[in-house]
Amino acid sequence: MPELPEVETWRRLADRTAVGKRIDKAFAASDELIFDRNSPSSVAKHLKGRTVSGTHRKGKHCWLSLDDGKHLYLHFGMTGSLWALAAREQEPSHVKLCLELSGGTRLLYRNMRRIGKVRLLDDVTALPPVSTLGPDPLEETLSLGWIQEKLAKRKAPIKAVLLDQTVFAGVGNWIADEVLYQARITPHRICAELTPDEIKRIRSCLMKILKKAVEVDADSTRFPKSWLFHYRWGKKAACDVLGDPITFDQVGGRTSAWVPTRIA
DNA sequence: CTCAGTGTTCAGTG
């Protein structure tokens, strides 16, 4: 379930383990869906001998810069993840890219369901998808005025627009539901009809949730007990922390979990 | 066996 907090946690992992290290060996699995721009072998060949010079993230997109000016772009899709293994540790299944770093650590990109991308790019930020993203809610100021302006033009339900990466970069399905739950707003509400106070609540809840999730390294067992997150997956007759029943609706093409009795 | 669930892109509609 990689949304912004997981991706930021993996970026930090890559930053700790790979920056300043040389890539002694590189392995890329033959997978034309993941390696959709450059062939696996060309990626592996290019990476070998390079040194990782930095790590970056915007929304759910992550990339490592290399000493030759190129960038290794990683998108995790629905089931991707990044691992760092010590020399002796055994690799998990579905590894798509393995970088053996000087010192012996291996940095792994894993993806079980093959919806995700690994690319070698000259400039990540200049072209889609990263060029189309809205401001990163953690790194840049997501100003109230800017959000108000965007939402005023939209007639879609707020849930759908929370998932729109050109407005709220990094928000995915469970974070969108969590924001609306904590802000006490129905996912069906039309954006243009939200009051200034409701938009204010959406913004502050979003920032609070993202900050907290990153603070605990996106480890969901450490999320506050009050979060809807802990109660939404059971499905049948699920209730939130207060014992109020959770409703599941299709909104914006996805399942939305919300609690009618909690709406302000 | 069926189907939900993950994020993104694309085709179709208005």
Add this chain to the structure above:
DNA sequence: TCACTGAACACTGA
């Protein structure tokens, strides 16, 4: 031209 909706993508697990 643009906003919006819904399907498609691959695969696991319930």
